Amino acid sequence: xxxxxxxxxxxxxxxxxxxxxxxxxxxxxxxxxxxxxxxxxxxxxxxxxxxxxxxxxxxxxxxxxxxxxxxxxxxxxxxxxxxxxxxxxxxxxxxxxxxxxxxxxxxxxxxxxxxxxxxxxxxxxxxxxxxxxxxxxxxxxxxxxxxxxxxxxxxxxxxxxxxxxxxxxxxxxxxxxxxxxxxxxxxxxxxxxxxxxxxxxxxxxxxxxxxxxxxxxxxxxxxxxxxxxxxxxxxxxxxxxxxxxxxxxxxxxxxxxxxxxxxxxxxxxxxxxxxxxxxxxxxxxxxxxxxxxxxxxxxxxxxxxxxxxxxxxxxxxxxxxxxxxxxxxxxxxxxxxxxxxxxxxxxxxxxxxxxxxxxxxxxxxxxxxxxxxxxxxxxxxxxxxxxxxxxxxxxxxxxxxxxxxxxxxxxxxxxxxxxxxxx
Amino acid sequence: xxxxxxxxxxxxxxxxxxxxxxxxxxxxxxxxxxxxxxxxxxxxxxxxxxxxxxxxxxxxxxxxxxxxxxxxxxxxxxxxxxxxxxxxxxxxxxxxxxxxxxxxxxxxxxxxxxxxxxxxxxxxxxxxxxxxxxxxxxxxxxxxxxxxxxxxxxxxxxxxxxxxxxxxxxxxxxxxxxxxxxxxxxxxxxxxxxxxxxxxxxxxxxxxxxxxxxxxxxxxxxxxxxxxxxxxxxxxxxxxxxxxxxxxxxxxxxxxxxxxxxxxxxxxxxxxxxxxxxxxxxxxxxxxxxxxxxxxxxxxxxxxxxxxxxxxxxxxxxxxxxxxxxxxx
Numbered sequence: 122x123x124x125x126x127x128x129x130x131x132x133x134x135x136x137x138x139x140x141x142x143x144x145x146x147x148x149x150x151x152x153x154x155x156x157x158x159x160x161x162x163x164x165x166x167x168x169x170x171x172x173x174x175x176x177x178x179x180x181x182x183x184x185x186x187x188x189x190x191x192x193x194x195x196x197x198x199x200x201x202x203x204x205x206x207x208x209x210x211x212x213x214x215x216x217x218x219x220x221x222x223x224x225x226x227x228x229x230x231x232x233x234x235x236x237x238x239x240x241x242x243x244x245x246x247x248x249x250x251x252x253x254x255x256x257x258x259x260x261x262x263x264x265x266x267x268x269x270x271x272x273x274x275x276x277x278x279x280x281x282x283x284x285x286x287x288x289x290x291x292x293x294x295x296x297x298x299x300x301x302x303x304x305x306x307x308x309x310x311x312x313x314x315x316x317x318x319x320x321x322x323x324x325x326x327x328x329x330x331x332x333x334x335x336x337x338x339x340x341x342x343x344x345x346x347x348x349x350x351x352x353x354x355x356x357x358x359x360x361x362x363x364x365x366x367x368x369x370x371x372x373x374x375x376x377x378x379x380x381x382x383x384x385x386x387x388x389x390x391x392x393x394x395x396x397x398x399x400x401x402x403x404x405x406x407x408x409x410x411x412x413x414x415x416x417x418x419x420x421x422x423x424x425x426x427x428x429x430x431x432x433x434x435x436x437x438x439x440x441x442x443x444x445x446x447x448x449x450x451x452x453x454x455x456x457x458x459x460x461x462x463x464x465x466x467x468x469x470x471x472x473x474x475x476x477x478x479x480x481x482x483x484x485x486x487x488x489x490x491x492x493x494x495x496x497x498x499x500x501x502x503x504x505x506x507x508x509x510x511x512x513x514x515x516x517x518x519x520x521x522x523x524x525x526x527x528x529x530x531x532x533x534x535x536x537x538x539x540x541x542x543x544x
Numbered sequence: 545x546x547x548x549x550x551x552x553x554x555x556x557x558x559x560x561x562x563x564x565x566x567x568x569x570x571x572x573x574x575x576x577x578x579x580x581x582x583x584x585x586x587x588x589x590x591x592x593x594x595x596x597x598x599x600x601x602x603x604x605x606x607x608x609x610x611x612x613x614x615x616x617x618x619x620x621x622x623x624x625x626x627x628x629x630x631x632x633x634x635x636x637x638x639x640x641x642x643x644x645x646x647x648x649x650x651x652x653x654x655x656x657x658x659x660x661x662x663x664x665x666x667x668x669x670x671x672x673x674x675x676x677x678x679x680x681x682x683x684x685x686x687x688x689x690x691x692x693x694x695x696x697x698x699x700x701x702x703x704x705x706x707x708x709x710x711x712x713x714x715x716x717x718x719x720x721x722x723x724x725x726x727x728x729x730x731x732x733x734x735x736x737x738x739x740x741x742x743x744x745x746x747x748x749x750x751x752x753x754x755x756x757x758x759x760x761x762x763x764x765x766x767x768x769x770x771x772x773x774x775x776x777x778x779x780x781x782x783x784x785x786x787x788x789x790x791x792x793x794x795x796x797x798x799x800x801x802x803x804x805x806x807x808x809x810x811x812x813x814x815x816x817x818x819x820x821x822x823x824x825x826x827x828x829x830x831x832x833x834x835x836x837x838x839x840x841x842x843x844x845x846x847x848x849x850x851x852x853x854x855x856x857x858x859x860x861x862x863x864x865x866x867x868x869x870x871x872x873x
Contacts, residue, residue: 136871174780174872215870219606219713222867227607234604234713242711245632247639259628260712288639 124231126312126343127194127217131226134187134212139178186212188367189226194360196311199344201354201375203382204364210347213364214238214316217345232311232343235262240318241301246290250281250300253289257304271307278329279303295322306333313337315346319353331357351379351444380482383443390502398489401425402503405470413507416480416527420473422504424487425466432491433460438471439486440478448478448525452490461489477528480510615863619715629705629722633697634729652689652734656682656741659802675833676745679738683832684801686734687759687824691767692792694727698771699788702779706873716866717859720772724764731760738832752831759827766820766851772858776865779872800825805840813843820854823847 142157161179168175187209194200202210215221217228218236243260244253254275258268268275276282279299281292289297298321305318319334320327331353338344338357348354354361354375361378363371365385371378389410404412405421414420422438437452451471453459461467485504489497638644660678701723702709702716709716742749778784796802799821808816816822823844830839 169781216606219604220710221870223606223608225608227605230604230606232602236713239711243708245636247636248632252635256628256632259625260708260714262622262714265624 124196125193126196126198126231127192127228127345129193129217129226129228130191132187132190132213132216132223132228133185133225134209134216134221134223135183135185137174137176138182138184139176140180140182142179185367187216187223190364190367190369191226192362192369192372194343194345196343197341198360199338199358200346200360200362201358201378202345202347202362202364203349203351203354203378207366208364209367210364211238211316212367214314214345214347217314230312233262234312234314235308235310236314236316237261237305237308237318238314238316240298240305240321244289244297244301247288249288250285250292253300254304257301261305261308262310263308267309275303275307278306278333280326295326298322299326302330306330306337311342313342313344313346315344317347317349319346319348319350351383355379380443383482389505390500396498396500398426398429398498399424399487399500399503400427402487402500404504404506405472410503411505413509414476415509415511416476416478417511417529418476420476420506422471422485424469424471426461426469426489427466429461429463429467429489430497431463432494432497434463434497435490435492436461436469437488437490439488441484441486442525443482443484448483452492454492475529476508477526478508479525479527480508482507615715619717622714622718625714625718626722626725629718630725630729633722633726648730648733649737652685652730652737655685655689656737659685662802676747679741679745679747679833680804680829681802682738682741683829684799684825686731686738687763687828688796688799688801688821689734690727690731690760691763691821691824692795693730694724694764694767695771695774696788696792697723697727698767699774699778699784701771702775702869703785703873710870710873716869717772717862720775720862721768724768724771727767728764742832747833749832754831756828756831759824759831762827762848762851763821763824765855766824769851769854769856769858772862773854776858776862779865779869795819795821804829805843813840814846817843817846818850820847820851823851 157179164181165175190209190213202213204210212221214236215238216223217230218234218238220236220238241257243257245256248256254272255265255268259265263271276285279296279302281296281300284292284296289300292300302318302321320330322330334357346354346358358375361371361373361375361382362369363378363382371381373381402422402424403410405419405423406412406414408423424436426436435453437450439447439450441447453461453469461469483506484502485506487500487503489499491497638647641647643650656678659681698720701719705719709719774784774788799819800808805813805816805822805826817840824847826839826847827844
């Protein structure tokens, strides 16, 4: 029986949300206004008497922030929770941190929990940095002895020793968050719960934060964290959970979870009649819109264009990774005087002989443009392809974090005569 | 996926069998690299050097409506937080002031002077004995201002610390108790002034003064009880915010602060003692002023009973509502 540190069963949490009826605008007759106000008053009084929450508004709706959330986290897991805004991530963390109570279900936690839902909780602007370290540390659960012990470390990490005895209201925002994060980073507990506070401050400090998070992860602690920085999640976490509208839709390894999450975000654009000029796009080999190829294989994209207008037009192919970042952009470049022929039907074939992209999934955006004037027609997410790992011509594609792009290359190493330095 | 090598830029190839390296045609790589690659773990699993971290058998169950069995034990574990919150409120008060902590002395002194002039000299209310009026008044102001400050602060404590309560867990009971502790510190300072006053009037208190801490504790509990009750309700129904200043303003005239409770007609004395502060203030006067004021015992017990009731009510209401504070802010 592996040591399960957090076990959740059917956790559910609902909130009452008030709505103003749409008819408020249209009905302004006094009779209707009185009737509506009387109804609201009666409802609020009934709620008051029954001890329920009093909600402002004409209608009250029960909104389930979390619904039947169940999972098991074993010791040492670093779990990243992802989901769209409003999916219930913060609510789940609040329940695990005992800030709020679930309406149904139960959770069992084994070990001390340190939760960091916000940096700088309890910081008082009038107190100095030194005083705030003790204040914030005590609020987060450290004993005074512990804080004294780690005091120098905290100050060194935050790089604020010069301003330690100045009131925090005088700190720059960067110093403020550095100090706040530094205190939290020295928390000592078996379970760590964090809500979107992975890295703050300038780039150097952010790297420090991530390195510290890495240390925390290596030390065998269990971490549950919510973040939108998918790249950081990929590097730090071992498991990933996707919350969709309050339910757990996936709980798997972090790669699988990220892949599913991103796939849900981006979809192949359905081919509809709205495209006037670009009538067909497909892979050069299989004539499919979704295909895969091995690293180093030729990438061929074909498109059929019909009845192009009588202007200088060009065709662009943009390749982007699932995170939405554009990896490459290619264009037929009518600046050189080569334009797509107008009228009739034209077949365009785009070829890359050696596909240098790191293994993974990619989307292709196509566009028909009138260069420097306008985009005539745009077909986003027209194709999707997956690059599979392979070895080609001495090039190995290792994938992230080794890189995104591995063009064909060669090495030349020639030992020189002894006595001369090697090149 | 966390990589086993911390810096791939070094060129050490993880996750790849070393033989592949020697197959690349144009490269003759030193075999040291291969040995280094061998030293690094080849499997995909995350390295977890266990430092003896085990859940300490300390199991926490989160369930709707579950009252923690270890609530009071947890309160003890978080005992340092009482001090920290109280200290925070006190130190913030006089930041960036010129006179600083001297304000803590000036306020009670001035109140006493004003009361002596207004009630003693102008209104000529009797002091009920050979005790100097100033002393009698001060002996009444002392517990009353403790109660008033403690009640006001405690009633607003939960809403005032909303930013803490909605982000961090700690037993919420700490918040109103810390607020009352802050008022207690003021009380101690005023008490020092009272001692100085007694020295000035060359007044020696009797043995009864030893019972003073008991009455101070009752005042503490009275303000805590009512404060907890109101602060819990205030989160849900903000109307209570307006009730407190009203009680405090009215209370100072209703309670025997500016006069001795011996002027209340006998048939009303018991009902009058329903106000918990009547028992406390009477007790204070009795302790400090050497038994001049005979204690009206039935009233005293009634006041204590009311205090106990409010304490029970306050704790019950607070514990019932504390889990939903974060949702109601």
